[in-house]
Amino acid sequence: MIAGVGAAVFFIGLEWATHFFLGTLAGYYPPTPVGEGGNPITLPPLPWAVPFVVALGGLISGIIVFRLAPEAEGHGTDAAIAAFHHGARSIRGRIPIVKLVASSITIGSGGSGGREGPTAQIGAGFGSFLARVLDLDARDARIAVASGMAAGIGAIFRAPLGGAILGAEIPYREDVEADALVPSLVASVVAFSVFGVLIGFTPIFGEIHATFSDPFQLVYYALIGLLAGLVGRLYITSFYGATRLFQRWRIPREIKPAIAGFAVGCIGIAIPGALGTGYGWVQPALDRNALLALPLWMVLILPLAKIVATSLSIGSGGSGGIFGPGMVIGGLLGAGVWRLLEPFAPAIPLDPAPFVIVAMMALFGSVAHAPLAVMLMVAEMTGNLSMLAPAMIAVGIATVVVGDSSIYRSQLKSRAESPAHRFRFAMPLMSSLPARDAVRRPLLILRSDQTATQALAQLHHARVPGAPVVDAKGLVRGAIDATELTATNTTVGDLLSGKRPVVAGGDGLDDVLAALADAHVSWAPVVEDGQLIGIVSARDAIAAYRRALADNVRQVRGLSAGGALVEGHISEHSAVAGHELRNAGLPDGVVMVALERGDQLIVPNGHTQLQVGDRVTLFTTLGAEEQARRVIEGAVTVLVEQADADAI
Numbered sequence: 001m002i003a004g005v006g007a008a009v010f011f012i013g014l015e016w017a018t019h020f021f022l023g024t025l026a027g028y029y030p031p032t033p034v035g036e037g038g039n040p041i042t043l044p045p046l047p048w049a050v051p052f053v054v055a056l057g058g059l060i061s062g063i064i065v066f067r068l069a070p071e072a073e074g075h076g077t078d079a080a081i082a083a084f085h086h087g088a089r090s091i092r093g094r095i096p097i098v099k100l101v102a103s104s105i106t107i108g109s110g111g112s113g114g115r116e117g118p119t120a121q122i123g124a125g126f127g128s129f130l131a132r133v134l135d136l137d138a139r140d141a142r143i144a145v146a147s148g149m150a151a152g153i154g155a156i157f158r159a160p161l162g163g164a165i166l167g168a169e170i171p172y173r174e175d176v177e178a179d180a181l182v183p184s185l186v187a188s189v190v191a192f193s194v195f196g197v198l199i200g201f202t203p204i205f206g207e208i209h210a211t212f213s214d215p216f217q218l219v220y221y222a223l224i225g226l227l228a229g230l231v232g233r234l235y236i237t238s239f240y241g242a243t244r245l246f247q248r249w250r251i252p253r254e255i256k257p258a259i260a261g262f263a264v265g266c267i268g269i270a271i272p273g274a275l276g277t278g279y280g281w282v283q284p285a286l287d288r289n290a291l292l293a294l295p296l297w298m299v300l301i302l303p304l305a306k307i308v309a310t311s312l313s314i315g316s317g318g319s320g321g322i323f324g325p326g327m328v329i330g331g332l333l334g335a336g337v338w339r340l341l342e343p344f345a346p347a348i349p350l351d352p353a354p355f356v357i358v359a360m361m362a363l364f365g366s367v368a369h370a371p372l373a374v375m376l377m378v379a380e381m382t383g384n385l386s387m388l389a390p391a392m393i394a395v396g397i398a399t400v401v402v403g404d405s406s407i408y409r410s411q412l413k414s415r416a417e418s419p420a421h422r423f424r425f426a427m428p429l430m431s432s433l434p435a436r437d438a439v440r441r442p443l444l445i446l447r448s449d450q451t452a453t454q455a456l457a458q459l460h461h462a463r464v465p466g467a468p469v470v471d472a473k474g475l476v477r478g479a480i481d482a483t484e485l486t487a488t489n490t491t492v493g494d495l496l497s498g499k500r501p502v503v504a505g506g507d508g509l510d511d512v513l514a515a516l517a518d519a520h521v522s523w524a525p526v527v528e529d530g531q532l533i534g535i536v537s538a539r540d541a542i543a544a545y546r547r548a549l550a551d552n553v554r555q556v557r558g559l560s561a562g563g564a565l566v567e568g569h570i571s572e573h574s575a576v577a578g579h580e581l582r583n584a585g586l587p588d589g590v591v592m593v594a595l596e597r598g599d600q601l602i603v604p605n606g607h608t609q610l611q612v613g614d615r616v617t618l619f620t621t622l623g624a625e626e627q628a629r630r631v632i633e634g635a636v637t638v639l640v641e642q643a644d645a646d647a648i
Helices: 004-025 048-067 076-086 094-108 118-133 137-155 160-167 178-198 215-248 255-272 278-286 288-293 296-313 323-340 353-369 373-381 388-402 422-426 426-434 454-460 509-519 538-557 627-630
Strands: 466-470 475-480 523-528 531-537 562-569 590-597 599-604 614-620 641-645
Touching: 004 048, 004 094, 004 118, 048 094, 048 255, 048 454, 076 094, 076 118, 076 137, 076 614, 094 118, 118 137, 118 323, 137 160, 137 178, 160 178, 160 373, 215 296, 215 323, 215 353, 215 388, 255 296, 278 288, 278 323, 278 353, 288 323, 296 323, 323 353, 353 373, 353 388, 373 388, 426 509, 454 466, 466 531, 475 523, 509 523, 509 538, 509 614, 531 538
Parallel strands: none
Antiparallel strands: 466 475, 523 531, 562 614, 562 641, 590 599, 590 614
16 A cells, blocks of 8 residues: 555656656656657757756755665665565665655656656565564565565556566566565555556556467567667666766765766757656557657667666666666667568568567566566556567567676575575575574663763673663664774764664574674574564574484484374364473374474474464374374374385
């Protein structure tokens, strides 16, 4: 709901900014697609004013971003992906607001950017806020961020299915975050519904009638895939080349978007399609007569001009997305291919729409490494599903050409490289051990209202490098090291950076290790319901892991070489329900190796309390199965027959 409202507010803000900056100040009203009014293509009546207006918007945006929230610069989707991997609870509350305002001004004044970045950060930022307020564990916090990102993008593009798939697909280049798929589906359709009620449900480009009925045309779509891959690589190289250039430029950061804006405005004098989102220039490319009315040189140069303009506008630190421009570049590339082939190529489609739709899918689907999501999004944006089959050819070829390069630098190759999963893959048992099992009492707890001088004295007296910080109500505010304190009367609470992780008691130890590694710290406070229950270090986590592993190996090694696995649920009639495992009365030769409670896997120990509904796995020696069943009669149903202890 928040993502849908946020997308609608951003849409309205962008319309207002465009009307004020380009309309009122420069007298130019850019074309819009059918789903947003369908304004026709016109040329700027005051072309000399365009560079100054774009520069003014860049300056205002730069001041807002770099004075209030520097992390809101550039394209927001990449920042949301980074938060998913490295700190789902860490997105500051001001980021979505700053991103919304700054992007409205950047794009509304003529800067080349997309709408998806701000809406992705609005949704992801609220997901991060909910994770903090509801004290979600690390896994659910990541899902909240991914779902928010999916909801924002699905709403602003009016493509709920594509947006939902994108939330699961875009964190990785070669993998999918399956856990986020169903929540993203729900969040995206709700956001789309809210946005539709406030703005409208019409697809951005209307209902485009394009069909695929001639297999010979697959040759053309393969060519489009090849060209889309090459232009996609150029887009990536140009964008990050411009980014590095502006980063090395030793001038105030606030001025860089203004200088880039002036350059973009100069391009816009000759090629107005380089300004703003560019969606209004894709619309005529979908129609035969409208496309043929445009000069051929304009059609061919537009994709390159859009690449340069986006690289300048966003690479300089301006605020906006690169998703939308990528699809515009692809669509205009398809239009150019159709214009060149139409006079002589056999079996060419009568209208350019099939080429435009497929090229949009191929170019950004490949550079974003989200082929399925982008194909569905473009299909929803054009109201056309008929071109998915040839698009598969084009997207596949484009993806091979693009290779491992990505327009999103925060993407990781797979879950095995993700901080959220790497320890789970390396040490599977780690994910089933909660942080509360590894905590120890801190030697010192600081109060947020203490002065830095007092805190330093206590740290030196206790001979510890840092300590958790709580407020007057005992709620954890964070943690701080002596290196972050100076001998002043400033309170400890004011010096908290928020960069040190705070983990929940239910977080798996794999998530704990990932959080410590990402923050480059050796320990973190552990909380439950906001209250401190202890601290955990990397050494504590590894020690708990080794203890759990040793206990299970020791028990299983004590059994003979042959055995049986017995699995089932503890019923309400079981004699062991409500008892700790050590008092459950399991006979010799029977080991409980796993316990599932809901979606949580628990490695049992002697103090584990057995509850009705728990799914338990027992390993027994041959001949002890019946005795085990008698002890827990009515509690366990045999689901797995014989097993080899060596396999265990």
